[in-house]
Amino acid sequence: MATIIDGKAIAAQIRQNIKEETAQLIASTGYTPALAVILVGDDPASAVYVRNKQRACEEVGFRALEYRLPAATTQQELDALIDTLNADGAVDGILVQLPLPRGLDEQRVLLRISPEKDVDCFHPYNVGRVMCGDGVLAPCTPMGVMELIHSTGVSVSGKECVVVGRSNIVGKPQSMLLLRENGTVTVCHSKTADLAEVTRRADILVAAVGRAGLITGDMIKPGAVVIDVGINRGADGKLTGDVDFASAKEVAGYITPVPGGVGPMTIAMLMQNTLRAAQARMAEGKGE
Numbered sequence: 188m189a190t191i192i193d194g195k196a197i198a199a200q201i202r203q204n205i206k207e208e209t210a211q212l213i214a215s216t217g218y219t220p221a222l223a224v225i226l227v228g229d230d231p232a233s234a235v236y237v238r239n240k241q242r243a244c245e246e247v248g249f250r251a252l253e254y255r256l257p258a259a260t261t262q263q264e265l266d267a268l269i270d271t272l273n274a275d276g277a278v279d280g281i282l283v284q285l286p287l288p289r290g291l292d293e294q295r296v297l298l299r300i301s302p303e304k305d306v307d308c309f310h311p312y313n314v315g316r317v318m319c320g321d322g323v324l325a326p327c328t329p330m331g332v333m334e335l336i337h338s339t340g341v342s343v344s345g346k347e348c349v350v351v352g353r354s355n356i357v358g359k360p361q362s363m364l365l366l367r368e369n370g371t372v373t374v375c376h377s378k379t380a381d382l383a384e385v386t387r388r389a390d391i392l393v394a395a396v397g398r399a400g401l402i403t404g405d406m407i408k409p410g411a412v413v414i415d416v417g418i419n420r421g422a423d424g425k426l427t428g429d430v431d432f433a434s435a436k437e438v439a440g441y442i443t444p445v446p447g448g449v450g451p452m453t454i455a456m457l458m459q460n461t462l463r464a465a466q467a468r469m470a471e472g473k474g475e
């Protein structure tokens with residue numbers, strides 16, 4: 188029977204550490220880190236995500252700046268707001284909540300955010316730094332997954348690591364972070380011929396697909412660390428992961444629940460990136 192990894196508690200501890208570090212920064216420099224969150228349109232799920240991010244900012248002692256723009260906002264208007272925030276010395280992080288309403292170009296937006304303020308770590312410059320293993324900013328969800336793996340005490344080095352999913356925001360950067368810690372990494376996707384054959388080799392298995400219950404207990408190596416990134420909403424409104432929790436927990440050594448696993452870590456890592464961005468900018472004399 189697997190040990191359940193409590194992402195909620197681990198994320199709360201990380202936020203507490205950030206709060207203490209932030210208080211020290213403010214006491215020593217008088218500067219308060221600030222995160223600007225832009226929400227375009229009125230998608231209810233996005234509004235909830237934005238509210239949670241604002242709350243987390245307030246909890247750790249950051250200034251939370253919120254920009255709510257109507258769905259009819261033009262690309263030029265959005266570009267202009269990003270340019271203003273890029274130039275604002277008192278803003279450390281800029282986050283544009285995705286998805287954007289139709290007619291707005293997400294790629295263009297991600298490229299427009301200054302890499303030093305790209306706290307989601309989506310800009311190709313920062314993605315490249317992750318590949319090189321030397322960036323200030325880390326991709327939030329994959330970094331949260333690494334923290335959860337670290338919490339088990341299982342070392343990644345030399346282990347068979349399997350990532351299911353190859354998206355730019357989760358699967359690909361996840362594989363890079365595992366590689367950085369000397370894991371032997373295999374990435375699976377929709378064209379993988381025999382998924383179960385690969386996942387059964389994994390000492391560390393990360394599922395980031397978006398298909399409820401895709402990974403069943405018989406696809407898991409006994410004792411493996413299983414991290415479930417997936418968020419799937421069932422017809423009953425309940426959230427489930429990509430891993431069939433009931434069968435997987437009988438086989439795995441460690442497993443994350445959904446909800447309460449990776450989800451809380453993503454926001455905690457966003458706070459960490461904002462603090463790191465502020466510290467890096469201050470070190471360069473840029474914080475106002």
Ligand code: NDP
Nearest residue numbers: 328352353354357376377395396397416417418449450453
């Ligand atoms: P994407 O849809 O961008 O990517 C899904 C990936 O899964 C693709 O690479 C796809 O392969 C692969 N895939 C699809 N079907 C299969 C299959 N049958 N077997 C193997 N691989 C398959 O999703 P994201 O990476 O953005 O998100 C993945 C999940 O994680 C979602 O449920 C999302 O909601 C959740 N998520 C959770 C976060 C959190 O904070 N907890 C944060 C971000 C995401 P191919 O490339 O071939 O199409």
